[in-house]
Amino acid sequence: MSLELFFNPRSIAIFGASRNAEKPGRVILRNLLQGGYGGEVYPLNPKATEIEGLKVYTVQDLPDVDLGIFAIRAELVPGALREAAEKLKAALIISGGFGEVGRNDLEKELLEIGEEYGIRIWGPNCLGIMNSHANLDATFIPLERMEMPKKGKVSILSQSGATLASIVDWANMKGMGVSKLASYGNQIDVSDYEILEYFAKDPETDVIGVYVEGLKDGRRFFEIARKIRKPVVYLKAGKGEKGKRAARSHTGALAGDYRVYRGVLKQAGMGEARNLEEFMNALSVLERWRIRGKRVGVVTCGGGFGVMTVDAAEENGLELVELELKNLRKEFPERVVLGNPVDLTGDATPEMFERVIEEIKLQVDAIFVILLFQLPRLNERIAEVLHQHAELPILIVSPPGEKANRFNSILKLPVFESPEKAVGAFRTAYEACSRLE
């Protein structure tokens, strides 16, 4: 069985569809209904007859369903699962209170039931699952705090539920198109590598992001990762000694030696984001472009930002090629510095940026374009200019500002607040693409 029953269930039973509107089971029910999930939904609650306008079921009158979602107290989960086992094909256990607080006995019981009845078990102790293409929001974060993402092709798996929630809200702010989201918790049965494999084969997924503290089975993960024909970006937390200890308290993960992880994941052809922001930024680059190489050009209207971009590019191992620019010398005033960076100086216009891009686009794999909207001759037209040439990766650096934000908001490409962020996102995306050619 693949994980299709989790990401595309035709019907769902919710154990713990509470009368209290704030309880996780009730929030999940509401998210499914308000999110527009098209399958059948069966709330279960021994103390109620109707919830959110739906008839409440008992296990006895429940029909066969694809997925049971459990959001009841940990001690009650094994009993409930066993009772309903004949009617379920898969179980998503949201509830916490299992291995992470020492109740490994409850986990063992769940596994035994799963094996006996052929039920795959996801979790326990997780945020849940989202599939925007199925309008499926099976997480317990209410929509007022985190909406279903825009449909898209980025899928993310995360060992941390709260981190995933933050990622989703951040992605929504960026307007990133998302496909599937998976918080897998204690992974007693369904494992990180299995979800990765599912994403690898999923036709609705083009780009994969992985937040991980420790892997369940590093070798299996590596074997799957190295065969994926899609860019994968990962973020590893729990790097130092204290970080590893914190990871152990958090997910019980043996965070392992960071250098070993790093070596293995890079060898598998994954791109390493150094922090969560770089992770988000790299995904937003990959959502739009595949990176073919690391020969880059820099075009700026401010010399200082040009220098900072070159510093970052050098530090990240990018190749600042010698640009062939002699055609431009007669067109541009003397103060314009024709090198790499090209420094158009403070009088730069959108038309000057356009001419440089036309001239260098065949010479590089990507262009870093630095826009300082304090400068008076830079205006809205630059949005069109850059968009028209965006078959090539164009990474815009434009710092935020009281006045600058008005311009930044109309740019039609990803905008990075600083040279280091644009360069870091690019390097990560490049790493993630380097084995795909």
Place this chain on the structure above:
Amino acid sequence: MSLELFFNPRSIAIFGASRNAEKPGRVILRNLLQGGYGGEVYPLNPKATEIEGLKVYTVQDLPDVDLGIFAIRAELVPGALREAAEKLKAALIISGGFGEVGRNDLEKELLEIGEEYGIRIWGPNCLGIMNSHANLDATFIPLERMEMPKKGKVSILSQSGATLASIVDWANMKGMGVSKLASYGNQIDVSDYEILEYFAKDPETDVIGVYVEGLKDGRRFFEIARKIRKPVVYLKAGKGEKGKRAARSHTGALAGDYRVYRGVLKQAGMGEARNLEEFMNALSVLERWRIRGKRVGVVTCGGGFGVMTVDAAEENGLELVELELKNLRKEFPERVVLGNPVDLTGDATPEMFERVIEEIKLQVDAIFVILLFQLPRLNERIAEVLHQHAELPILIVSPPGEKANRFNSILKLPVFESPEKAVGAFRTAYEACSRLE
């Protein structure tokens, strides 16, 4: 003479107050008038009689003034300066087209005139000067692109004009209180170290930021820097080989060996920001707090963010102390992890954060507080809770998000988008304070 005539001139003459509303001299005139500058302003322009509602002067009818601002073609500056020399005490040369394009002869001429008449010369080839406390905006960025900052106590000197403009707009977005801003250009006379010394003595300056590519006289700069009794944060651009070359094209600066610079500036007790964002963030920390030490505590509602914060703290050499927390064990549910980080988990409330802060505030020099506003029980009350304890540095990490931004906008303390940013800002601020005790 100190630099008082530049930062607090009682009267200003503008050479190049053009009839064209977009020319630099005209923009400066408008900025002075609209900014509310209280001194006398005398526009000069041989081709006009009235500009911006002011009578236009000739050198002949010009009275004695403190500061002459020159925004005319480079070749014309020496002649104009000489003609008006008897009536000026100081000269700010905005115009470019001097040493940076090989016209060192013009600079030599300016210096000779300055020496002959006892006129200090600022520039040429610079953005200009701001002093919010004097409502003085003597830059050529129009107010529609960059407003006068809120009055405050952060002063910044920058070798790059466009970078400074971006910094100001960014500071305005952050609501940072700014005192004085100095873009010094080719520094043929007034030098970086002299401005630094002026800021050191200025009663309206409590915190100093320095953007530098190469110093005019490293030894002098160091001698002044090490005696300053105020925190100083610097950002050095032009680090690698290509970066140094780009700096040379930009400001003509010999960027020098980065490691040497770094050693010297750190030895002088300055805090090094690794990039422009860290520079901004460190200044916003120092605007509010002096950092007494590097013993830190971490309180989170999401385990993953706790791990990432610990990673960053370890990498930056902060001390994650063993927190004494036994009083809290009976108050908090079992799932709460009482370590460093304290992980309140997904049910965290403002009240729980408050209890932890009360308990640990005497044990640490600063607290990192991680807020994930996707979690349903975190609400507006947290703003008050944190604000009430903010005599201690409290560094809030709250990632941006479609829904989260509503909460982030009401927090009354600096908010950092990621653990790494909060930690980096803190480390820089700590370095900048470490010699002040």
